[in-house]
Amino acid sequence: MIRSIVFICFLFCFIGNTFGQTENVVRINFLNPSLTIERVLSPKTTFEAGVGFGYNGSYPDLAFASESGIQYIFAGFVDLQSRYYYNLEKRQNKGKKIGSNSGNFFALRMLYTGPDVASNFIRFDNNSFAVGPTWGIQRAYGKFNLAYSMGPIYYFNTSGSHNWFPLILEINFGYNLGR
Template identity: 45%
Template sequence: MKRTMLFICSLITVTLFSQEKQTESVWRINFLNPGIEYEMPTGNKSTLSVGLGIGYSGSYPHSSASDVDTGLVYAINPFVDIQYKWFYNFDKRKIKGLNTTTNSGNFVSVRVLTRGKTLFGDDVVTDKLDFAVGPTWGIQRKHGKNFHMLFDMGPIYYFDVDGGHGFFPLMLQLNLGFDL
């Protein structure tokens, strides 16, 4: 039994340490929603991304201002955006000769978005903080020397410190910027 356990542990160790590192650490500056982001590897095909900035956001149903009838409710808020990403197509991209640097690939993730007090806009989102949590599917690509593009989407559950909450069927994110 001891030999079997030793063999299994050795096999797992050799397998883990012999795999090619596929994810990379990268700093980014995003200009569509101005901010800075750091993406760090947490595994062979997974990363943790943390972004800080000030950006455009729509309103959640519980927070829309009742006297606004423009059809488009928006706000500019400070935000913290955290995503744990699992990349699933690095090997396929490498076989096709496509770029995988700075984590260029397709992913599924768990995303947590925190927004602060509305700076300006036609929506009073909150006087304090609100949060959104949910799974996403997305793609991110590096084009040229250091241009970065990320798109992801997924359903979210949102809540705020005042007790407002609900489910929103589709949250979209588009980031354009530069890898440093």
């Protein structure tokens, strides 16, 4: 499994051409507070690493159910993504801004959630992981950034519990610090 993920990340590095260049970006996200660094791998691919503290839900097979229908957790997280931007030259040809990696993308995402500070359910293990392909949109509006992605995930913890979930959503609103 891990070898397959690494292979796909390296494959994304070599896809692309010289049109529509990606950029190195450092960003602060507000909705799920984090610091994100997006580094260029090739003209159309980047690797994004984010570290923060935020909210998440419960994965069904990794926790005891709470009494309420809505389950929440506040915990530290690490979010890693290898992104392939597929429409940069199309946006550039239409005269749209492609700076700060403003475009549509496919990604391979890995999310680690650490021990919680507050939650309304009990997890079997303090460490959980989610891995899967995503499709997303990222747009820069001056120094501000809006990103949205979604896709299926395979989730697991270090105790051996695991399953898949058909759709996970991510939305971030941030401020680009620089390149």
